Amino acid sequence: YFLSGRSGSSQVWRAEADGTAPVQVTNLPLDVNAYRLSPDASKVAVSLAVFPDCADLACTVDRNKAVTDDPATGQTYDRMFVRHWDTWNDHTQNHLFVLNVDGSGQPVHVTRGFDGDTPSKPFGDESEFTFTPDNQGVVFSAREAGKSEPWSTNFDLYQVAISAPGQLTNLTDANDAWDTGPVYSPDGRTLAYRAMARPGFEADKYAIFLRDVATGETRQIAADWDRSADSLQWSRDGRTLYTTAGDVGQTRLFSIDVRRGTVIPLTGEGHVSAFQQTPSGFVFAQDSLTRPSELFVKTYRGREMPARITNVNPQLDALAFGEAEQFDFPGWNNETVHGYVIKPANYVEGQKYPVAFLIHGGPQGSFGNGWSYRWNPGTYAGAGYAVVMIDFHGSTGYGQAFTDSISQHWGDRPFEDLQKGWAAAQSKYSFLDGDNACALGASYGGYMINWIAGNWPG
Structure with missing residues (x-):
């Protein structure tokens, strides 16, 4: 199953495993933003951008057309957001609808009446909602917009029956911080999800929680693991959770024993951006400072190096990339801080080179061992x-x-x-020409450039 715009709009399609015989599954009058299949593959939940006060999809279609046809471009806002990241608020919200895969019946607007987005804007995805194990309901993560949306991180997990659209049960009302990423265990008895602890703080750690479906009892696992978990997957036997997390300049795949809370890294250097389990292990997408994403395979807990199975950009094999090396030094409060130095492409031993001093944004982010299509240090090394x-x-x-x-x-x-x-790098790497350097950054990196201009003489 996949999303495609080949019909003229973004819809759900399915094809054979080798990509042949594509068949359109949904034929909705609006673009499908994200989707999830039910466990038995009889239903599909889709996210559509609708005007929340509209009674049906035709109403949203008509209102969109009216906006397009109206020569006036003025907008009225009585609450924020007016704009978020790079998108103006057009007064639509991402709502969930459930359809039968065989095309029978009408879409069921299961989040009817909810004042919020699923997936969340601007970076949310299908990991924020899932079907219940019995195929009869949906659990989703969302934040009530109201008047406090810009400064609230109170995303909760809500459950709704397909037969009772709009009748939501808040599963995580006790936590006023972020709850997201619901994933049911293979036996359907446990709901795993990720949660932050501090309301209003977007950069808090995502801890892992397990909720007993029958009793509602919740417990945290791997509480001593000082990393922030990304999306979760259960092992087939329900004994292990798999996740990715940033880890000292890398993004690794980890296994977590559900009973003991033991955490084991399964990959080494590089940035794992996605993974799926296979009968013998994993297939995962991994990139690095010198290569965009490729697919690799690895066995469960195997000690062997991952085997690359794709070569998506063979033209890169003929190009020179700068060699990257991670280093560390005592920073503020004499605490260890890490960084990377990258040699110019076609580096010649004994020569000195001008330096691009790149400063990441966020500020809660990282310039680690990963490929970027925005701030790619390879573009500077190549120059x-x-x-x-x-x-x-x-x-x-x-x-x-x-x-x-x-x-x-x-x-x-x-x-x-x-x-x-900067001083540590100059001391360790003699090829850096510290008198011929430029600092660059955007977002928080741009803020720091201004700070440097006012506080770093010379």
Whole structure:
């Protein structure tokens, strides 16, 4: 199953495993933003951008046409968001509808009356909703918009029966912080999800919780693991959860024993962006500073190196990339801080090179061992620059205390790390021409560029 616009709009399609014989599954008058299949594959839940006060999809279609045909472009807003990330609020919300895969019946608007988006805007996806094990309901993560949406992180898990659209049960009302990523165990008895602890703080750690479906009792697992979990998958026997997490400049795949809470890394260097289980192990997408995403396979807990099974960009094999090396140094408060130095492409031993000093945004983010289509250090290395990147205090993947340390210290602590990291790199790598360098950054990185301009003489 996949999304395709080949019919003129984004709809759900299915095909044979080899990609042949594509068949259109949905034929809705609106684009499908995300979808989930029920466990028995008889139903599909889709997210559509609708005007929440509309009684049916035709109403949203007509209102969209009226807006398009209206020569006036003015908008009225009585609450925020007016704009979020790179998109203006057009007064629609992402709502969930359930359809029969065989085309029978009418779409059921299961989130009818809810004032919020599923998936969330702007970065949400299908991991935020799932079917119940009996195929008769949906659990989804969402935040009530109201007047407080821009500063609220109170996403809750709601359950709704397909037979009772709009009648929602809040499963996580006790937590006023972020709850998301619902995933049922293979036997249907346990609901795993991720949750933050501090309301209003978007950069809190995602901990892993298990909810007993019958009793509602909830417990945290791997509470001592100081990393923030991404989306979860159950093993087929229900004894293990798999997830990815940032980890000291890498993004690794981890296994978590559900009973003991033991956490084991399954991959090494690189950035794992997606994974699926196979009968013998995993297939996963992994990229790095020198290669965009490729597919790899690995056995369960095997000690062998992952085997690459794709070569999506063979033309890159003929190109020179700068060699990357991770280093560390004592930063603010004498705590260990990590960074990367990347040699210019076609580096020649003994030569000095101008330096691009890249500063990441967020600020709770990371410039680690991953490929980027926005800020790619390889573009500078390919142009003959050496590159220095520092994961200053506030960065992710080094423990929650490290991430928290930037709060109320947006300028001083990261700035100290950048100065000390710059000095450490100059001392360790003789090919860096520190007198011929430029600092670059966007978002928080741009903020720090201004801070550097006013606080770093010379």
